[in-house]
Amino acid sequence: MSTKTDATVEQWRQQEYKYGFYTDIETDSVPPGLDEDIVRLISAKKKEPQWMLDWRLKSYRRWLTMTEPTWPNVHYPAIDYQAIIYYSAPKQAGDGPKSLDEVDPKLLETYAKLGIPLHEQEVLSGIAVDAVFDSVSVATTYKEKLGELGIIFCPFSEAVLEHPDLIRKYLGSVVPYSDNFFATLNSAVFTDGSFVYIPKGVRCPMDLSTYFRINAISTGQFERTLIIAEEGSSVSYLEGCTAPMRDENQLHAAVVELIALDDATIKYSTIQNWYPGDKDGKGGIFNFVTKRGKCLGRNSHISWTQVETGSAITWKYPGCILLGDNSVGEFYSVALTNNYQQADTGTKMIHIGRNTRSTVVSKGISAGFGQNTYRGLIKINKRAAGARNYTQCDSLLIGDKCGAHTFPYIEVKNSTAHMEHEATTSKIGEDQLFYCSSRGLTMEDSISMIVNGFCKEVFRELPMEFAVEAQKLLEVSLEGSVG
């Protein structure tokens, strides 16, 4: 790892002269704060071509003119954008803990409860990857298989260098650089993410997981992901993991763009369990994400499935632009807010082509003092003939100090549209828990059984291993929620 860093610094040092600015090159630490120099620094560190830097600068300059939105139903202390470090060096082999003995025992307890195998625990704790995997690692064999099919799955920064045409064609085509405050910020300072390209007619034979991305697991402060599915192709992508992830960086503003061409299918599943803050609501990650899929081609299909149990604040609306005729967009979500967590999440389905269809199933679970908001937009444009939408948003309240809120927006400009909207709010009643107890089930088992029953429809959409993990994750996240 250290030779790689040396080479990077050397190349960067050479670039420094090219761009004509000076920064302390001896250390890899960058001072907090954001200005054009920092943007240039990030781009230079990644050896990006000029057009990429130009895009970043355009975004940065635009960001300076924007104001942070205040309409969501979440409250947080003002973010000092000049106090954030926008670039940190890749982790050295010697940086992390040397063994699991040095890792916070509570964290290990959680890993154990989630059934995470020992060697995965080591990787997640930041112990040097090399020491853990065999020489013929899983990641390597994975890459070979995909390569044979012409599938590209690599870090975003690698794609900028290796596949510039694809990046230039599609980057910002679903989430424009000027889309919103956080997306624009991301467009200026994004660090890394995934790039996936599935060629025509290829069905990706395995679920692609961020876990198997080539490089070490680095926490994504400003992640940028782009997935392209060519005609007749399909792919299932898994983001995140059930293990609680800590990060010194509080703000996570990722951008994910999906493009599906004719007859293509993209399934994007997320399990998010970022550090939610302590029981008094101190600390915790702000997860402000912009995710959008464009059903560009006819008969294309994009499906979002998310299980959000972590973060102090979750603010995201994975949505679909249904441009192609007969295209389908789906959104399945389970969002949990416990203790002092807050969530304002939902989806946007924009129907533009003909005979488009969207399905929304949102399950919000509030416990402790959690505040959970569903916000959804279903928009049927004037020319979107024959559009159909089914929306179901259900809230489950556990205890009497939490809140559930719903803000559905329905805009229909074509009279042939067919819309269905259902909403329920329920509590886990004391009588239901007593009924379960009276049959010999412990309180914890009773709650997780009821909650899993509530979430069934969403868990069904997850790839199988993720579904099993998601159930366990909910159980762990709800511990202690009923006093």
Next chain:
Amino acid sequence: MLEIRNLHARVDGHEILKGINLTVNAGEVHSIMGPNGSGKSTLAQVLAGRETYEVTEGEVIYRGQDLLEMAPDERAREGVFLAFQYPVEIPGVNTAYFMRAALNAIRKHRGQDELDAVDFLAVIREKMKLIEMDDSLLNRAVNEGFSGGEKKRGEVFQMAVLEPTLCIMDETDSGLDIDALKVVARGVNALRSADRAIVIVTHYQRLLDHIVPDFVHVLVDGRIVKSGGKELAMELEDSGYAGLDKGNAGAEPVAAGTVLS
């Protein structure tokens, strides 16, 4: 098996049970009858461990253990079963899944092997026939959309599957038509055994034609005022609870288990 001594309990600040004394032995079927508000359901729920009811005095010994010290799920694993008067619905939770989880929790406690889905279905086939339970009911969420009769039959079905030691049935007959009543009675009678005790809380004598009790107790205003054999139930049918009161004004409550000729 069960000894209740001077049990007092209240809910929302009102004292409902005012000194219950009752002894139930293995192999016996007891019936507890009484007018509305007498505390019959309260007694059933207190025995099952519902926390909304506060026990203010007295003790309950179940198989040598202090029952009141045990959490509801512990009691269930030790063999106490309550057939609810109003079984609650649990949407999203599949009945078969729920039953298997319950049975396995109890089996584990007894040191038996847990059953997988296939074995479980084999084990319950017979019991389903007995209670005339449909496969389709098993696939639905617990009690969701069940008719009154289906819910009550469901309770008896659960009882048959879990094979409890002490069965407490809270007005299982309310809302049942004659045919459903017979099916329920058949199920309960099939569970009678020397190792098991059954306590039936009911308003009406009708059920007791089909499940013949060994002992009948009358609960009025939180106390057992009279105990007898199955004939006592017939008497009540004739003279009503009011008649009983008048006839016993000032009389000492009879010790439970005493058979009056």
